[in-house]
Amino acid sequence: MSGSLEDTLGFWSVSLRSVKDRIRPLFTQDRVADSAGLFLDGLLGAEQRKTGWMRAEAAGDPGPWRQQAILGRGRWDADALRDIVRDYALEALADDDAVLVIDETGFLKQGKASCGVARQYTGSAGKITNCQIGVFACYVSRHSHAFIDRALYLPKAWTDDAFRLASAHVPEGTGFATKPALAMAMIERAVAAQTPFGWVAAASVYGVGSLEMLLRRRGKGYVLGVKADHRFNSWGKPRPVGGTAQSIAGGLEPSDWQRLSCGEGTKGPRLHDWAYLELADLDAAEYSDNRTGPWTRGLLVRRHIADGELAFFTTWCPAGTGIETLVRVEGHRWAIEDSFETAKNELGLDHNETRSWHGWHRHVSLVMLAFAMLATIRHHLNRQTPQKTLQWARRWTPPPHP
Structure with a gap:
């Protein structure tokens, strides 16, 4: 240029x-x-x-x-600033097929006074340590990606201690909320603001129960991580499936696997072996007022090429959606990991010195x-x-x- x-x-x-x-x-x-x-x-x-x-x-x-x-x-x-950020980002990045990615990151801290600090696990450090945990929503589209929501997780040791809450100026009425509950609140805010997105992707800590039902009611597809012992069952499909995710994956045939890229990484395509099993076709109208027709509940399995490590995902999508689309949606979770790294290394995300x-x-x-x-x-x-x-x-x- x-x-x-x-x-x-x-x-x-x-x-x-x-x-x-x-x-x-x-x-x-x-x-x-x-x-x-x-x-x-x-x-x-x-x-x-x-x-x-x-x-x-x-x-x-x-x-x-x-x-x-x-x-x-x-x-x-x-x-109010959070809402300004969301609206500003959407002016450039909005797309009906965008993925809302939910994940968390840790903020390492000394002492006990910083709001929400506790000894808890954070993937940022890969261990249990003294830290705050922030849950974030990242908007990922074909244009780019940006954070549009955030929430500070308060452990029960905080919400059960009125003195600590008052000392950190936590708003009155703030009670304990699980990380999936914080994620659901973010999704509801995005829907209420008419944020265009078609999918939600999240790790296994967010991936089952109420969050699934919320997304079905809102007419959104999802690829949500689940643990190896999560149970799946099929009905109305030629291939019967039943058992834990781990046991189902163990019974897959070589022909069930496809080597696909879930997106471009710093070293080129991020290739893994993938398998997808359709479990049931359901009428979306049973859940949602703004969706009709058959949607498919499924199990997506990812296998690491080098060591064979498995990861499992529960999926919900319009009938006929191919495995390539589901792999692409899951691959969008990489964007929030990249965003955390950039925001911490270049914009001071974890340099907050306040305690409130x-x-x-x-x-x-x-x-x-x-x-x-x-x-x-x-x-x-x-x-x-x-x-x-x-x-x-x-x-x-x-x-x-x-």
């Missing part, structure tokens, strides 16, 4: 000004809105650590107090906005020059908001 550097810089400047204008109504005072804009500049800047002192130095402030006030002392609604409920949601929502801005810029640039990337732009410190 002729003049691509100048065009990209110009598009960056316009995009940054646009997102700052969008969030300005959240703040009752211009100086607070300006501080929020500088906070966003700091997240997008070149500093490796996005701490209050680092952001303050980049903004030319003598100390981190203005930055900290945005997360703590100020009065503004982080959920509001501080966590405000910090995370601002990072989501920065991520959505990058996704939007990348999408528009790729439409013009697909071979270009935005790696350099992530490391370029934007000019201050005029």
Whole structure:
């Protein structure tokens, strides 16, 4: 593209000004809105650590107090910002066949005061450790991907302790919610906002029971991870199937497996062996007011090529949907893993220094906005020059908001 550097810089400047204008109504005072804009500049800047002192130095402030006030002392609604992020991302990324990916990530912490912190398992560290857990919804379409929702998980040790809740400024009435319940609330918010998506993908911690029924009622297809001991049974199909996912997979024939790519990775196609069994055809109208016709309940099995490790997924899709489509949907879960890595390494997702409920949601929502801005810029640039990337732009410190 002729003049691509100048065009990209110009598009960056316009995009940054646009997102700052969008969030300005959240703040009752211009100086607070300006501080929020500088906070966003700091997240997008070149500093490796996005701490209050680092952001303050980049903004030319003598100390981190203005930055900290945005997360703590100020009065503004982080959920309103979450909705702004969603609507902004959808302007560029919306697609009726998009996949809403649900997953979680851990935030390692010292001490016991940070809201929701506890000794709990996080895949980020691969072990039980002292951390917070955030559950996220990532919107993944053919255009790109961006976070559109988030929630801080509160263990029962927190929700059963009124003093800890009050000390961390958790809103009154907030009770214990499982991770699947947090995921269901995100899906309901997306549906209520008329977010276009056709599928939901999630790991095994989210994959059974109420979440399945919710998605059937909402007319959404799904590929949801389940554990090896999850039971499946077929009916009305020529090939009878019954037993645990593990035992069913053990009885598959070599001809049942296909080697397919679930998407492009950093080293090329992500190839695995896959098997798909249709279990039953059901009338979607039994569950949903906006869907009719036969939909198929199925079992999808993934086998790692190198070591034969198996993973299992319960599926729900329009009858006739091929295995290639289901594999593609499951493969979209990689996008949220990539998003967590990018947001932590480049945008300071895990650099939040506040301890309160509001501080966590405000910090995370601002990072989501920065991520959505990058996704939007990348999408528009790729439409013009697909071979270009935005790696350099992530490391370029934007000019201050005029």
